[in-house]
Amino acid sequence: MGTRNLDRRTILKAAGASAATLGLAATTGCGGGSGSGNGTVTIRYSWWGAEERARKINRSIALFERKYPKIKVKTDFQTYDSFWEKFQTQAAGGNPPDVFQNAVTFLRKYDKRGILLDLKPQVDAGNLSLDHFRAGVTKVGEVDGKQLGIPVGSNTMSLVIDKKLFRKAGVEPRPGWTWDEYFKALKTIHDKTRVPGDTGYFTIMYLYDLYLRQNGKAFFTDDGLGFDKADLTEWWTDGLGRVRAGVVTDPKVVQQDKPKSSLSAGHGASEFTWDNFTVRYSAEGDSEYGLAPIPTTDGKHTGQYLASLMLSASARTSHPKEVAQFIDFMVHDPRVGEIMGYDRGILTSTEQFAAYKPADTVNKEIARYEEDTAKAGILGAITPHPSGADTIEAAFLRLGGDLGQGKSKVSDAVKQFFTEAEAAFQA
Secondary structure (H helix, E strand, O other), X not given: OOOOHHHHHHHHHHHOOOHHHHOOOOOOOOOOOEEOOOOOEEEEEEEEOOHHHHHHHHHHHHXXXXXXXXXXXXXXXXXXXXXXXXXXXXXXXXXXXXXXXEEHHHHHHHHHOOOEOXXXXXXXXXXXXXXXXXXXXXXXXXXXXXXXXXEEEEEOEEEEEEHHHHHHHOOOOOOOOEHHHHHHHHHHHHHHHOOOOEOOHHHOHHHHHHHHHXXXXXXXXOOOEOOOHHHHHHXXXXXXXHHHOOOEOOHHHHHHHOOOOOOOOOOOOEEEEEHHHHHHHHHHOOOOEEEEOOOEOOOOOXXXXXXXXXXXXXXXXXXXXXHHHHHHHHHHOHHHHHHHOOEOEEEOEHHHHHHOOOOOHHHHHHHHHHHHHHHOOOOEOOOOOOOOHHHHHHHHHHHHHXXXXXXXXXXXXXXXXXXXXXXXXXX
16 A cells, blocks of 8 residues: 555655666566566566665565576566556556556456456465465455455554654543544644644545544445545535644645655644654654554544555466466565565565564554554454545545645535546546
């Protein structure tokens, strides 16, 4: 499946590099992969990310090719935006990579277009195992009874805080605190430190999903939106009011701070994001950052669920067995876990989770947060993401940002969002 999760495009764009930097080459073979006279086959593997992720993945691939000398892997990586641009072109041309990094937002979209391979037959054939995964994570890759993705790293929405600012304001986050208590804390932080308490919660689709789930609804249903215009009007009106009161960072400042987060830039005291993105703030900022509980409506249910980056395969691949063997190796081999660490989230298979022992404070806290959240018994099933969810996520971010910058009225932004969402569902 993340700065806030909705800023992951910016993170990767800033950190990413072209494949040429690492001597990686994209391939253009038709039908997915290729073969040779000596029985060796080549499969293509693509993902989004930055140079560090590419280095780790290529080290892992070297181990795979040592174990399976008759399978060669050609690689290609891009920044987030560039990856999906290229993938859409490849998919439309009938030439998607054999294996690729994927997220729940895109499963129904590309399943609807016949792009994704159902991996269950390969599980039945013994080429891919769904055993030894942490509880619940494989469900993220299931759609309508098909296994369209195998999770490589799990994460959940969290609240990242500037611990120094929270201490200075005398605010102590606690499990089960309510939204009223959270918003009161934002005001206290602003009053005592002159720093806005939050960087812009109301533009984050995944956070709004949690809020809706806390109130018996959800952002998505199987084939549409799970809320109405009145719900969104209330959410955005509330957020805009807090911007005007100074307790939420001015969106113009957020834009100016990019590619840095306004939290790490010192222009906000907290930010909602995926838990594994926490490493970003320590790298960018000079304060002390940590994870805090998600606010609740009833003092208990946060609406949280496990999301995941995953590996999917092309329905057009000429080498489904080899693709399945590759995915199996990448998600189960303990050495891969040691190499990848939490780069793509908390490791999903028990073999890899046990193999990687984080040494730094930030990654230890990420693992503890996810374990504590699971033990609390509050995690639910992931909300379905219908085809078009990726376009809708981008619209939610853009229109919420425009609203905060005074470019539109709440009523106009809400109307425009529902118009664009309807178009995305029909595309």
